[in-house]
Amino acid sequence: MIWVDQIVQGTLLGGYYALIACGLSLMFGVMRIINLAHGDFAILGVFVVWLLVSQTGISPFLALAAAIPLMALLGWALQHWIFERSLRSGPLVPLLATFGLAIVIENLLFEGFGADTRSLAPDIGDLAFDSWTLTDRIYVGHLAVLVFAVAVLLLVGLQLFLKHTVLGRAIRATAEDPDTAELVGINSRAVYAVSAAIAVATTAVAGTFLAMRASFDPYSGPAQLIFAFEAVVIGGVGSLWGTLVGGIVLGIAQSVGAQIGPRGFLLTGHIVFLLVLAARLFLSGVNWRAAIRRRPQGTEGSAT
Amino acid sequence: MTGKPFAVTRWTRASTVSAVVVVAIVAALAVLPAIFGANITERLTTLFVYIILAVMWNALAGYAGLVSVGEQMFFGLGAYATIRLSYGGMNVYAAMLVGALLSGFTALPLSSFMLRLRGGEFAIATWVIATIAHLLVNFDPLIEGETGKSLIALNAYDAGVRQAISYWATLATMLLFLVLMFVLMRSRFGAAIQAIRDDEQAAASVGVRVMAAKRLIFTIAAFGCAAAGALWLATALTFQPRTYFGIQWTAYMLFMALVGGLGTFEGPIVGAVIFFVLEDRFGATGVWYLVGLGVAATLFSLLLPRGLWGTLEDRYGIQIMPVGYRLRVGAAKEPGGKTSQGAARWLARLRS
Secondary structure (H helix, E strand, O other): OHHHHHHHHHHHHHHHHHHHHHHHHHHHHHHOOOOOOHHHHHHHHHHHHHHHHHHHOOOHHHHHHHHHHHHHHHHHHHHHHHHHHHHHOOOHHHHHHHHHHHHHHHHHHHHHHOOOOEOOHHHHHHHHOOEEEOOOOOEEEHHHHHHHHHHHHHHHHHHHHHHHOHHHHHHHHHHHOHHHHHHOOOOHHHHHHHHHHHHHHHHHHHHHHHHHHOOEOOOOHHHHHHHHHHHHHHHOOOOHHHHHHHHHHHHHHHHHHHHHOOOHHHHHHHHHHHHHHHHHHHHHHOOHHHHHHOOOOOHHHHOO | OOOOOEEEEOOOHHHHHHHHHHHHHHHHHHHHHHHOOHHHHHHHHHHHHHHHHHHHHHHHHHHHOOOOOOOHHHHHHHHHHHHHHHHOOOOHHHHHHHHHHHHHHOHHHHHHHHOOOOHHHHHHHHHHHHHHHHHHHHHOOOOOOOOOEEOHHHHHOOHHHHHHHHHHHHHHHHHHHHHHHHHHHHOHHHHHHHHHHHOHHHHHHOOOOHHHHHHHHHHHHHHHHHHHHHHHHHHHOEEOHHHHOOOHHHHHHHHHHHHHOOOOOOHHHHHHHHHHHHHHHHHHHOHHHHHHHHHHHHHHHHHOOOHHHHHHHHHHOOOOOOOOOEEEEOOOOOOOOHHHHHHHHHHHHHHO
């Protein structure tokens, strides 16, 4: 029974991972960029929310609604000032630039807010601890279900947006082939800016929920980036539904691991991630036809 | 050479002179502990470790195009293995050597897996592996979680002797890796690995063995970082997993290589010296110092991706330790190398 509980809790936790991962997935899918400051943007977003809540006393949800456009603007600026420049100079530069940016965000937050661990749980009243009883051993928290529901809604919304709107189609076309998209009149720079804005805005949502169900401090960002990335890779790059599946798998792995041992939480998550990565690499690396025919492979595959 | 319209050269008069100067500096460094006090010796030991790290990171990112966010894994493992072996009864200096070698070897099995990943995937996968290594080291009862352990076996040696040995060991290790990189980058391998960086498929199509070349550089970098970790422990004396496996090491390496000049031989050394001086001056300011490093890394990657040395090299065509070739059109008539400056400028324009 305890394992069923771990799987239920893990699935709900996976909702959070899907939430933090969808922005990363979108950005990687469209621009082929991994933003190493992704997790730090989530933490920056939650500090904005926290500041609003603590200064004005409004509900964290209202504060989040105010923070989202702010973060979207930041995403746009990020695209304009950093990615657009770095995209032109090869795949290395975005990694270097965003890693530098991550250090700046973390330490500025530390300078501004100190090392205190904070939480938004006290600001959401009963939601933080209320739960439904499924059986006498299994409880599901209202907040955990809410996070999961928001993750699904966000992913459905993004999926519908990408599939049915003009802008969504432009984003998909650009992700497929930016040069050809330009040929048919799509402004790829605008598409990139919109994608970056959406991606960074979603981090604020994820960060706020992180703060509601757990705690955060200025240096929480890198861990969130790693989780987000693991969810994206487990689920398969470029698929939003895959991101949800990846998040759930990661969540289950972690909560089962936590049951095994005190440090198992992180370790099992990482190991499942590596196993999936290894399986994907080695299965796709095998040239099945060549293996059956037992002929020497082409030069590319045999260069080991 | 007269009559030929062009010539391909490696050494210029300037670089020959500077090579002699470099040898003189190395000789001076070798006898330095006999002249200067403990303080300077220890500071220089730190600088040498920074240089090793910067050169290794540059080998990965600058020459092979592999941005690793997880080299702290080898740094940490090198120190951890030293502690482990030393507590197992091995002589402490033998433990440093064997520990660094063992840790470096972990790169071999890892490489066949990691090197199939590209760009950002590789970056984060290295990070995850480093986190796993950190978690696993925490499991060792000897280390006592994050409490850590001291290398008490070093107490058997007199402080002065210990310092001098650390200094020479670090100097020797640094020279070993510098010479290794110099020789490698001048060989066919140097051309091959840079071709892979620029276009992996094109490199494979002209017969470069992509995986083997990347594996060699990945493993060398692992050995270098592991040695740096063991040597750092010899000065710092205490091993705490969090400090050694911390992501800040990647931040330092990235800063040094990027500011000095990615993909140049001299750049990371220049970067390490700059980093060393900055840390000496501003390290006490803590947070603002780190913010400064981050800002500098971001600005350099966007505005000056060739770094300080790379930019100087492009503009003036200087190379102290020549690892590349120079094309001199009308070589006999223009020994000053004016044309190569023009070519360099033209290349720089192509790059931007």
